[in-house]
Structures are given as structure tokens and as C-alpha cells.
Amino acid sequence: MNGRRVLIIGGGISGLSTAYYLGKHGIPSILLEKSGRLGGLIRTDVVEGCQLEAGPDSYIATKPAVTELADELPALAGQVIGSNDRGRRIFIVRNSRLIPMPEGMSMMVPGRMLAALRSPLIGYQTKLRFLTEIRMRPRKRRSDVSISEFIGDHFGHEAVRYLTEPLLSGVFGGDSARLSARSVLPRFLQYEEKMGSLIRGVRAEGRSGGAKTSLFRSFRGGMQALTDALADVIQSNTRILFKEASQVRREENGWGVQVDGEWITGSHLVLACPAYVSAGLLAGVAPALCSELDVIPYSSAMLVSLLYRKADLNGDLRGFGFLVPRDERRTIAAATWIHRKFPSRVQPGFAAVRAFVVDPEATALVAASANEVTGLARGDLARLATFSADPMAIRFYAWPRSMPQYLVGHGQRVARIQALTAQQNGLYLVSNAFEGIGIPDCVRLGKETAKKIAAPNG
Secondary structure, eight states: OTTOOEEEEOOSHHHHHHHHHHHHTTOOEEEEOSSSSSSTTOOEEEETTEEEESSOOOEETTSTHHHHHHHHOGGGTTOEEEOOGGGOOEEEEETTEEEEOOTTEETTEESSHHHHHHOTTSOHHHHHHHHHHTTOOOOOOSSOOBHHHHHHHHHOHHHIIIIIHHHHHHHHOSOTTTBBHHHHOHHHHHHHHHTSOHHHHHHHHHHHOOSOOOSEEEETTOTHHHHHHHHHHGGGTEEEEOOOEEEEEEETTEEEEEETTEEEEESEEEEOSOHHHHHHHHTTTOHHHHHHHHTSOEEEEEEEEEEEEGGGOOSOOOSSEEEOOGGGOSSOSEEEEHHHHSGGGSOTTEEEEEEEEETTHHHHTTTSOHHHHHHHHHHHHHHHSOOOOOOSEEEEEEEEEEEEOOBTTHHHHHHHHHHHHHTSTTEEEOSTTSSOOSHHHHHHHHHHHHHHHHSTTO
16 A cells, blocks of 8 residues: 555564554554564463463453454454453452451452441541542642642542552552552543542432443463464464564664674554564654653562362462452452353363552562462462462463553653654554553554554654
């Protein structure tokens, strides 16, 4: 199409999605991936017939991009599954005990007042704040604030400590006192501006909502089924090179990427990689853009998956699992019972557990061995969920600098990055470092980028 050929650096979900949607527009691409495999953090290992996820185990169903993409891929026909929401209950650790979150919570906002008022997870003062928050007047903030300040204004510090911070740790692995309310919780900012009360906003959302579906969705073959299907379908229009890009440069009619000492050229360049990797590639081409990208911080994560014979376990495996507030944490920040969240992933007679380690613990353990981290995780499971059986299989995964942090002021930085990128004709940035950290956001951005490139002036 008009001599267009797009160079894509990064073979995770962002790069794969971009290549796929470019192909739908008839635009060929070359995709470079240095790791030797496609899919990035999305990877499914099969152990004893059970599916153990190395990265995300699902995606949020309310964001439609992944489901819409799956509907287009023949290999995924009939493969989308929902989580077992009849068993969906999350527990929070308080004083080393597992206490259920109140029913009807929309993240950290109570949707069912009676359940929240009866909950032993929070004290009298927080419950009083719930009752008075309903009368808050609309407010438009002049500047971005931290999530801790934003939720604290509505519900107080205890709600931040035992509701907000544990919920966000598993997604961002970050500090609610530094994360941006405007970038992480835009829906709740809109409730505050329109209604004043977050509780009223959640209730209004519930009244206007359609049919209830599973909160989380995945695939019968595991999350890797998505990236495998994309990798297969793009090959008719995309040349895949398992090589590392060492630098990029502007060409007379496009862009060049250096690979193994030689230059590959194309009309457009898509950087579908972490912001700090993009910054390194752009240092000699766009120093101002490089500076903005390089200051986006990333946190690290570790994941320990444990497979047990169910008969060996006698601990507390209710609901989907538990979250650990920062003040209660020794090593793990959360644990998920895989066989309860997605029963089809685990063979009868087995139980599977995912234990998460995030920052600051993940960075502190960067030099530790897999056995050391696994031992610490098992110690927490024995302490908090009261089971200490020996697992029949263990899988350990480390993801250093894998989770971008949307700090206060992130929205303004993204606006500057977008303006600077627009000055570099034919350059596009597609990753979860800017406008959404989840898989649906990556797919959506890949689709939008392909559409821009395919436009007459793209």
C-alpha cells in the first residue's frame, strides 16, 4: 500500500496486535523480537495436564478489545472462557488473618452499604466515612493527586491501607502514595466531578449496567493461546526476526533499524517495547523524547506457581485467594487459587496456587535464587493460609522492570510524549507505559496505531 512497510520492535501483545491490524489494512511489517519467543509476559506452561500462567492469567472483560480480537481469529473460535464468578471472593490479610472483602465492592468503593457496615475488615470510623461520603458535593480538582490522597479524602486512611493499596499492588506493584489518581482511577475521578460521591457513582453505574458477565476472561488453552494465534496469523504479512535492534535512525523516506550490524529500512517505525528500551533506541534521534520516556519508572515482579495434590491440602483455600496490605507483608503481596478461579485449568484431584512478589520485596530479592524466593513464598502461605504440604511441581518466574508506574503527573508526561512523538514523522509508541496497563489496552493501542498508519497521511 503506497510503498509502506512498517518496522515493529517488540514481539509482546502490543507488537503482535499492531502487526495483525496492519495486515488487515494490507500493510506488510517486519517484527523484531530479541528474546527468541513471541508473547512477552504472556506464557502458559502445562504441568501434569494443568495450565500454569507465567504472567497474566486473564483480562478484564469490561474492556472489549481482546474479546473482539478473539472473535476475528479462527484458532480462538469458542475458546474464550469466563472466571468462576460464583466462587469469586477475595480475602484481605489483617492481623495475620484472612478477612473477606465486603460483598459488592467496586474496587475500593462499597456498592452494598449494609455489607460494608457489617464487615470486620474495617473499623467504626471508616464505616462512618462511608455513610457521610454519600453527601459529598461534586468537585473538580485543579491538579493530579496521588491515589492515597484521593481515596483518603473520601474514605480515610484505613480504607487506603486495607482496601486500596492491596488491590493496586497486584496490578501495578506500586505505592498508592505515588500513583496518579487521574491516570489509574479515571472513572472514579469522573464520579467525583459529576456526583461528588464515589459511592453514588458506583450505584449509578450498577443501575445502568447491562447483563452481568464474568469479570475476568481467558482462553481454554491458557493466555498463550491468544499470542500463539496472533503469531500464526500474522506470518502471511509479517516477517518475524528473532534479533535485537541495537539502534534506530531517520532515513530519507522513513526509518532504519540496525540489526547485527546491518540496517533494515521501512516507512514507519513502531516501538512496542518498554519505555526505557524505547528511550535507549531514540537517544541519538530524539533526545527530548528520550528524556521523557526514560523517567517513567518500572517495578519488578516475581511469581511462584505451586501444584499440589488436593488431598494433601487442608488449609484455607476459600474464594479466589487473598491480598496482603503493605504493613502486613513479609514477602508475597497476593495469592490466587487457580483451581477455583479457572477450574478448567487444573486437572481433577489437583490444586494450584499463584503467589506474587512485587516491589519493594521483588527488587530486594533480585539476587536471591528461585529456591530462596519459593521458600519465602511457601512460608507466607503456611502462615496466612495455614497449609504447608509439599508441592508436586513448582514454577518460578522473574519479571524485572516489567510494570510501568503511573505516578502523579503521568497524564501530563504522556501528553508531552505524544507531542514529541508527533514531531517524528512515521514514529509510533505502542506499549502499556502510557494509557492503560492491561492486555485490552495494549490490543486497543495496536489497533489504533495501525489505523493511523493506514490513513492517507499516515
